[in-house]
Amino acid sequence: MSFPAALHAVLGASVPAEASGLVVAVSGGPDSAALLRATASLGESFRALPLRAVHIDHGLQAAAADFRAACETLCEQLGIPLRIIAVEVPREAGLSIEAAARAARYAALTLDLQPRECLLTAHHREDQAETLLLQALRGAGVKGMAAMPVCRALGLGWHVRPLLEVAHSDLKRFGELESPAAVDPMNQDLRFDRVYLRTAVWPLIEKRWPGAASALTRAARHMAEAQQLLELTAAADVGRLRDGDALSIPGLRALAPMKRVNAVRLWLRQAGAEAPPSARLAEALRQVFDAEADHQPAIIWGGYALRRYRQRLFVTPAEPPRLLDALVWSAAEGAAIELGPGLGSLTWIAQRGGIGTERLPGPLMVRRRDGGETLRPAPSAKTQTVQHLCQALGVLPWMRDALPLVFAGDELIAVADLWRDARWCAPADAPGLEVAWNNAPLVT
Numbered sequence: 001m002s003f004p005a006a007l008h009a010v011l012g013a014s015v016p017a018e019a020s021g022l023v024v025a026v027s028g029g030p031d032s033a034a035l036l037r038a039t040a041s042l043g044e045s046f047r048a049l050p051l052r053a054v055h056i057d058h059g060l061q062a063a064a065a066d067f068r069a070a071c072e073t074l075c076e077q078l079g080i081p082l083r084i085i086a087v088e089v090p091r092e093a094g095l096s097i098e099a100a101a102r103a104a105r106y107a108a109l110t111l112d113l114q115p116r117e118c119l120l121t122a123h124h125r126e127d128q129a130e131t132l133l134l135q136a137l138r139g140a141g142v143k144g145m146a147a148m149p150v151c152r153a154l155g156l157g158w159h160v161r162p163l164l165e166v167a168h169s170d171l172k173r174f175g176e177l178e179s180p181a182a183v184d185p186m187n188q189d190l191r192f193d194r195v196y197l198r199t200a201v202w203p204l205i206e207k208r209w210p211g212a213a214s215a216l217t218r219a220a221r222h223m224a225e226a227q228q229l230l231e232l233t234a235a236a237d238v239g240r241l242r243d244g245d246a247l248s249i250p251g252l253r254a255l256a257p258m259k260r261v262n263a264v265r266l267w268l269r270q271a272g273a274e275a276p277p278s279a280r281l282a283e284a285l286r287q288v289f290d291a292e293a294d295h296q297p298a299i300i301w302g303g304y305a306l307r308r309y310r311q312r313l314f315v316t317p318a319e320p321p322r323l324l325d326a327l328v329w330s331a332a333e334g335a336a337i338e339l340g341p342g343l344g345s346l347t348w349i350a351q352r353g354g355i356g357t358e359r360l361p362g363p364l365m366v367r368r369r370d371g372g373e374t375l376r377p378a379p380s381a382k383t384q385t386v387q388h389l390c391q392a393l394g395v396l397p398w399m400r401d402a403l404p405l406v407f408a409g410d411e412l413i414a415v416a417d418l419w420r421d422a423r424w425c426a427p428a429d430a431p432g433l434e435v436a437w438n439n440a441p442l443v444t
Contacts, residue, residue: 003166003174004038010162011039011046014151019158020116021050025109026074026082028055028067031122033074034174035163039120040078052081054112054119056105058089060097085112098192110155117157123148126168129216130197132223141278146224164217233259234266245271245442246312253289260285264313268304271315276301288313296397309396317342321441322401323368329406331360331433339366339404344439346404346416354432355413355424365407373405373412379422386412389419399443406435416440 015022024039026032036053039046055071057064068084075082087104089097109119128147135144151160163171190196205212237259241251247267252260261282265275275281284299288308291297299306300318307314321342329337329346336347346366373386390400395418406414414420417437426432 003034003170004041006166007035007038007162008042008046010165011042011160014160014162015047015049015118016116016151016158018116019047019049019118021052021114022046022118022120023113024051024053024120025122026053026055026071028070031124031168031171033070034171035120035122036074036080037078038174040080049118052083054083054085054109056108057084057086058101058104059086060089060101083112096192098194106154109159113155113157115156119154119157119159121159121161122163122171123161124163124166124168124171125213125217126198126202128164128220129213130194130202132216132220133197134193142223142227142230145220146227147220149224167213230262231266234262237263238267238270241267243312246314249288249308249311249313252285252313257282268315273304273315274302298398307396307398310394314396316398320398320402323366323404326365326367329364329366331355331357331364333433336438337366342441343402343404344437344441346406347436347438348433349436351432351434352430353426353428354434355420356426356430356432359424360408360413364413366404367407368401369403369405375412375415375419375421376423377419377421379425381422386415389415393418394444396443399441402441402443404437418443 022039024032024036026036039051053071053075055068057068071082071084085108087108089101089104091097091100113119131147132145135147138144148161148164150162150164151158153159190199209215237255238247241247241263247264252264255263261278264281264285265278268275276284280301284301284306287297287299288306291308297306297308303318305316305318307316321340323343324340327337327339329335331348333348333350336345338345369386371387374383375386375389376383377389386403386405387400389395390403395403403418404416405412406416408424411424412421413424414435417435417440420435
């Protein structure tokens with residue numbers, strides 16, 4: 001079977017049926033050039049999907065201009081639209097330039113993908129084997145040892161690696177039939193782990209074990225299957241433990257330690273948070289379990305925190321949102337006010353029996369609590385502190401400074417859409433106003 005024919009079969013198995021187009025990432029090197037040529041040779045035979053190319057210019061070396069030129073020449077020859085995106089690679093302490101460039105590249109590719117487009121990259125069998133070995137040397141778990149998936153969600157579409165079962169020699173042989181591409185000097189720099197493995201170590205492995213690439217790729221596939229089983233188990237556990245957006249702490253306690261960590265890791269990923277290393281996560285859960293009943297522990301890593309409240313486990317930003325400045329708000333139907341990042345907005349809506357407008361002294365003030373504020377939540381209720389009301393309702397302690405308190409002069413008349421002071425309300429059949437808290441964060 002020819003290389004393009006084999007590619008057609010792999011694309012058929014890996015590109016989602018609802019895909020709207022194909023985007024080949026081209027570096028200017030021979031592998032991505034071969035992938036683009038083979039994909040272009042399929043013409044409309046592959047679902048008649050439109051094809052375009054994208055090149056990321058990292059600007060890290062003088063040869064960057066050669067890479068751009070090689071991509072432009074190739075795409076012009078093939079009649080394929082090309083987009084070139086320049087990125088700035090941050091030089092953060094503790095992050096290798098290799099990792100920083102990869103992060104910047106995929107961030108740009110993610111933003112470039114249009115709805116339901118499929119990004120194709122030219123990772124081949126030896127790349128997969130190298131990835132597994134590097135992950136093993138870093139002490140990765142099952143997910144890391146699964147190496148690179150054939151298809152994963154990316155931005156508004158997907159990232160597909162159709163050549164993971166293709167030997168580099170076959171890809172190279174196809175590429176040599178065409179015009180040569182640019183050569184990346186960084187691929188000869190032994191300071192980079194992957195280059196060192198590929199140049200100094202891999203030839204020795206292949207000499208001793210000629211089928212090493214196939215075997216390691218197969219091992220990665222086994223690891224991917226094991227990871228799928230772990231995720232199925234975790235999903236079942238999370239489904240049983242969910243309590244709103246939180247997890248039940250008694251339920252977590254009942255799980256075996258390994259299942260507990262597995263479930264919490266999946267739950268964090270579903271919440272968009274990257275889980276800490278296993279040892280750190282296990283220690284975080286120990287602190288959550290062992291804290292005194294009246295304590296609200298917060299275990300912080302990266303930009304996230306695990307917090308406990310009333311036998312529920314929450315994942316939150318490390319710094320929860322809080323209302324910063326006092327805001328002026330007019331009391332009129334439809335009048336709205338933005339509260340700040342992550343806090344949504346307040347809007348007045350008409351409501352019979354709501355807050356009567358005739359007594360309001362002009363503009364109102366919206367601010368966070370200072371402590372000691374009081375309110376009568378119903379005509380027959382006693383006046384209570386906002387602190388007591390929050391405790392009774394179960395408002396999350398770390399979100400209480402996010403609550404917008406509405407004042408008429410020095411008098412508290414409402415707390416968001418949670419409570420209003422009965423002394424400021426119109427009769428039940430009379431027109432009034434009610435607070436609506438739009439896009440509110442989770443507070444209970």
